[in-house]
Amino acid sequence: MSARILIVEDEMLVALELQSILRELGHETVGIAPDLPTAQGYFNQEIDLALIDLNLRDGLTGPEIGATLGSSGVTVLFVTANPRLLGKGIAGAVGVITKPTDEEMVCSAVSYALAVRSGSPAKAPPYLRLFG
Template sequence: MSPSKSLRILVVEDEILIALELESLLQDLGHDVIGIAASCEEAVAMGKNLAPDLAFVDIHLSDGPTGVDVSRCLTGELGVTVLFMTANAKRIPEDCAGACGVIAKPYTERGVREALAYITSEQQDERQAARTMTFVPFGALRREDNPQVS
């Protein structure tokens, strides 16, 4: 994905104010938010029907801590790139459920921008990616090197 490409983004978040705020930020950054899902079932159905490029996925949704399941389905079955957005990174499993990073909640505009830059960069070299308090790429990083994902 090139940096200038407008991404089709699915927001998976059960807190509507957070979802709408993120939608507005993503649109301001030039991306197309194609849907907002509040549960695992909604997210999977939207992923299948709308074919997003990227999904921002909260871990804890209206039907419980099902964001991990959403990530596994979107990445494994549909080939969607997933970023977790959560205040509870400890719920992210060792295999990261296919996601390529996490944005800490409460998120910042800077964290979202950094995550999008990482996703859209043609050179996704995790060793050179900036680790911040707001966005942590997964990939080759080991959990013991990354206290935010332990």
């Protein structure tokens, strides 16, 4: 199943690595947003999943981006070095994986999030902290 995925990440090397992993899985990257204003440019596009860091170029705007996308039906997966900043979670978000990540972590977390989105039964990978 191919999905349209938005990457919200201000570290370009990390974003490009995520994009490469997603392409290998057969997914389409809608774009890379390093901050809130750039992310807002994607809010009206068709997005299945968003991978979102918390601290971006313009500060701690990842939770706001995640909440906005989640409330519009986008499945949200946070990818951050600071998972405690999310508390019990953000409405609409599946969960969070902690940086640094590797290819296997990203692949299995994305697969799980997309399975949840489609209503398919799935077992969460052990390093994915679920919300709700």
